[in-house]
Amino acid sequence: MYQPKSGDRISEYLLLEQVGAGSFGEVWKARHHVWQDQIVAVKLATDAQYVRNLQREGVTIHGLRHPNIVRALGLDPYAAPPYLVMEFIDGPSLRQVVDTHPEGIPLASAMAVLRGMLEALAVAHENGIIHRDVKPANVLIASREGVEAWTPEVVRITDFGLGQAAGLTTTSIMASGSLLTDEGKSISGTIAYMAPEQRDGLDLDARADLYSCGVVLFELVTGKRPQGGDLPSHLRSELPKWLDEFFARCYTRREHRFSSAREMLDELARHARVTELPRATPVARLPKAIPPAAKGRTRREFCEKCGTRLAPEDNFCIKCGQQVNPNPPRCTKCGAYIDAGDKYCILCGASLVSRGC
Secondary structure, eight states, rough: OEEEEEOEEETTEEEEEEEEEEEEEEEEEEESSSSSTOEEEEEEEOOOGGGHHHHHHHHHTTTTOOOTTTOOOEEEETTSSSEEEOOOOOOHHHHHHHHHHOOOOOHHHHHHHHHHHHHHHHHHHHTTEOOOOOOOOGGGEEEOGGGGGOGGGGGOOOTTTTOEEETOOOOOOOOOSBOTTSSOOOOOSSSGGHHHHTTTBBBTHHHHHHHHHHHHHHHHHSSSSSTTOOOOOOTTTOHHHHHHHHHHHHHGGGGOOOOOOHHHHHHHHTTTTTTTTOOSOOOOOOOSSSSSSGGOOOSBOOOOTOBBBBTTSSSBBBTTTTOOOOOOOOOOTTTOBBBBTTTTTTTTTTTTHHTOO
């Protein structure tokens, strides 16, 4: 089989450097042979068995037009060598991010990543496509900024080579190796992120990808993959309880999971105000009761539920989550709660000025 090297020409593109490799294929950074500033990623089949996956991935992502899905620019599974030309993402994969953040990344950054992933998967699922290999290595970040600056718009899901129509039994060779069930069925995916029904070689639906998203979320906020009955707060005690509950609805039996990526997005929107983890530095003890002078004021100074002092711009109590503004402003795109002075939605990144939020 063909072994690519720097300087080789594939269609209109000259290979520059290898940026990824798997059991059956390689990914190269390349540039157009005439337009020097046109940089792309070229995926090449280095094993004959991979050609079918390469073709399927090209056809799949060509039909899935979404900002959070890596775009297909060219495909020829019958060329020598077979190739798929894709948008080049100048940034790290989540695998690289997790490896360099062993204690996890900020919750707000993890939420932004998960939202971008779910937006992409929602479109795929609505078009009858299950990814089947959602993992950190297949999520790219189109940004060289630090994790604190990430928004959902920088997230790109790639590698739909194992993508398959819903309702079919898994039959492909696994990208990271070969695995057979007890019944002798060959299954596809990566074991650590694979839903139980996928490991068992059963029929799949979109909820298999949601299970994988839960594992990725856990790894993002803790730096480790879950084991047994682990919850995120077991590894990072400062993480909020709602995150444990959210993760548990992913990392469970299929019938108890979120029903769709859209439902997961709606649940995330409910927690959109959770943008930072609690500070580790000590704070002054908060009053347990509302001072009498605070009662009857139009704008509350203290939360009626827990007595926490409120800032004038607060829509929710920062301690107990009680809604303190009866009509808080919301983003018209995703429904997230926003501050009156915000120019961009903290959850979906939409411009609030142009939308009149």
